[in-house]
Amino acid sequence: MTREDEATTFSLLEAAPDGKRTSLLGANEAREPRTMKKEKASTRPKADKAPSDRELIERIRSQDWNAFEVLVLRYQDRVYGLALGMLRDDDEAQDVVQETFLNVFRKLESFRGESAFSSWLYRIAANNAMMKLRGKRRRVETSLEEVLPAYNTDGHFTVSIEDWSQRVDKMLEDRELGEHIRQAVDKLPDIYRAVFLLSDIHDMSMRDIAATLDLTVPNVKTRLHRARLYLRAELDRYVKS
DSSP states (O other): OOHHHHHHHHHHHOOOTTOOOOOTTOSGGGSOOOOOOOOOTTTSOOOOOOOOHHHHHHHHHTTOHHHHHHHHHHHHHHHHHHHHHHHOOHHHHHHHHHHHHHHHHHHGGGOOSSSOHHHHHHHHHHHHHHHHHHHSOOOOOOOHHHHSOOBOTTSSBSSOOOOOGGGHHHHHTOHHHHHHHHHHHHHSOHHHHHHHIIIIITOOOHHHHHHHHTOOHHHHHHHHHHHHHHHHHHHHHHHHO
């Protein structure tokens, strides 16, 4: 891809001047499609099937930049959500979105398709977010040792934690509870929060998470288990209060 192509792509990824989070491709994409006049069912054209990620990638490699716009629109909110969850800062999350799609544009030729495009994309986004985390002054983090339930010698918890899984649908309707869960996730140490978000929110495999965060697969599993235990204990305390 030429520098001119890259400059064109960068212009698509520029943030809105007012600092508000809008489509990376500008306001035009927010317009509703024109309403078609009512026609007979036999003459109305069938809606085109949305192209797959793989089809879009092949079109981009053939210098179809409209396909790149479609790919950005498809994933920008999910990349933003991942970055915001890891960084807890809107401006930095938006920076990660910009950096991620520029990385994708520059490195797309190296994508071999051995895993899903979304996994490859989230790895890039997570790497960009982790770089920002490592460059920030470390904050005071929650010690999981202090908040996780202790074990007896037989391997069971010393304090009973209620199984609330059958009431999850009711809990999700509670805005206050949703905010409490978000705050609990925010309190996780950076690496635990990253593992939890990549696994349970973005469905990345243990292997991909390990490669992204420079951990072994057993370490990823351990951190994920401890993060889940902490969140379950926090939710249990909230429900009982």
